[in-house]
Amino acid sequence: MFQTWEDFYQSDVQSLYALWVVPAVFLYYWLVAHRSVGPGIESHATSFMNAYAPLWTLETMIDPFVTGPLLRRFQVEEPISTYCMILFVLLGDFRVYLLIFYLIAPERGAGRAIVRAAAWTLLVPTFTWAATSALESSLGKLPSQTIWIVYELGFFAVTLFLAFRLLPSSLGLSRFNVHFYLKAIVRYVGTYYALWAAADLLIVFGGFDRGWALRVIPNQLYYSFWIPFAYFAFFSPRYAPSRRAIHASR
Numbered sequence: 001m002f003q004t005w006e007d008f009y010q011s012d013v014q015s016l017y018a019l020w021v022v023p024a025v026f027l028y029y030w031l032v033a034h035r036s037v038g039p040g041i042e043s044h045a046t047s048f049m050n051a052y053a054p055l056w057t058l059e060t061m062i063d064p065f066v067t068g069p070l071l072r073r074f075q076v077e078e079p080i081s082t083y084c085m086i087l088f089v090l091l092g093d094f095r096v097y098l099l100i101f102y103l104i105a106p107e108r109g110a111g112r113a114i115v116r117a118a119a120w121t122l123l124v125p126t127f128t129w130a131a132t133s134a135l136e137s138s139l140g141k142l143p144s145q146t147i148w149i150v151y152e153l154g155f156f157a158v159t160l161f162l163a164f165r166l167l168p169s170s171l172g173l174s175r176f177n178v179h180f181y182l183k184a185i186v187r188y189v190g191t192y193y194a195l196w197a198a199a200d201l202l203i204v205f206g207g208f209d210r211g212w213a214l215r216v217i218p219n220q221l222y223y224s225f226w227i228p229f230a231y232f233a234f235f236s237p238r239y240a241p242s243r244r245a246i247h248a249s250r
Contacts, residue, residue: 005212014216016064022224023057026231030054041177041239044106052102053231056095060223063088086125092222093155094121096189099230100162103178104170124154145204152197159190181239188229192218 002008009015030053039046067085076084097117102110128151135150136142163186171179195218202211233239 005209009212009215012068014219016068019064019219019223020061022220022228023061026228027054027057030057030231037235040234041181042103042106042175045103045234048102048106048110049231049234052095052099053227057227059091059095060227063092064223089151090121090125093124094118095226096185097121099185100167100182103182104167124151124158127154143204145200149197149200149204152193152200156190156193156197159186159193162186163190177239181233184233184239185230188221188226192221195221 002011030050034050034053040049067081067088071081071084094117097120098113101116101120102113105112128147131150131154132142132147135146163183167179167182167186171182173179195214199211199215199218202208202214
């Protein structure tokens with residue numbers, strides 16, 4: 001049916017329908033079971049998580065539909081189609097920052113977390129534009145995908161900063177359960193950005209068709225499994241508050 005991995009990757013089978021299965025199942029689960037779950041790792045954030053999860057699941061399902069079939073259906077051309085894609089990329093990053101900054105200080109409310117997350121969302125795009133412009137000034141015309149490779153590597157670098165600097169300084173051992181959970185969240189995000197970068201490097205600079213096959217994995221992590229991972233980990237006994245005292249006393 002598909003002659004190459006690129007054909008498969010660009011098809012609606014991979015870029016739309018395969019990305020809807022897990023989110024649809026999760027939404028059904030949430031509608032049926034969310035009222036029976038416990039307080040999670042942070043009792044002050046339980047209501048937030050039960051609003052965050054379905055909202056961003058819907059956004060995750062809307063994203064590939066709008067940037068794929070819908071834009072094609074209405075024959076939306078450049079640069080509008082690119083602007084639309086960038087908007088959803090920024091929303092995908094914003095959802096990560098929002099979860100992190102809300103859980104760092106839930107007592108400050110969602111408004112403070114939204115403002116802080118919005119500011120951080122602009123960090124990597126700004127760096128990417130500056131770095132790509134500098135590279136083109138030095139090296140001349142670059143492949144169009146270069147800007148996304150720089151973006152992916154830039155966000156991977158941000159996840160390292162979050163894991164090793166921001167989270168330890170913001171939480172420490174006094175809220176070990178939240179720290180432990182958010183480090184898992186950051187590692188998860190770093191994984192899909194690293195895989196995207198590796199795949200794009202293989203495609204652009206190596207010319208390997210299998211790079212498109214590799215790209216399927218971070219797509220699934222980003223679209224399908226991000227919210228289920230964040231949600232179920234939040235309510236998992238592995239990150240339960242009872243662990244806090246044990247580790248803080250060591």
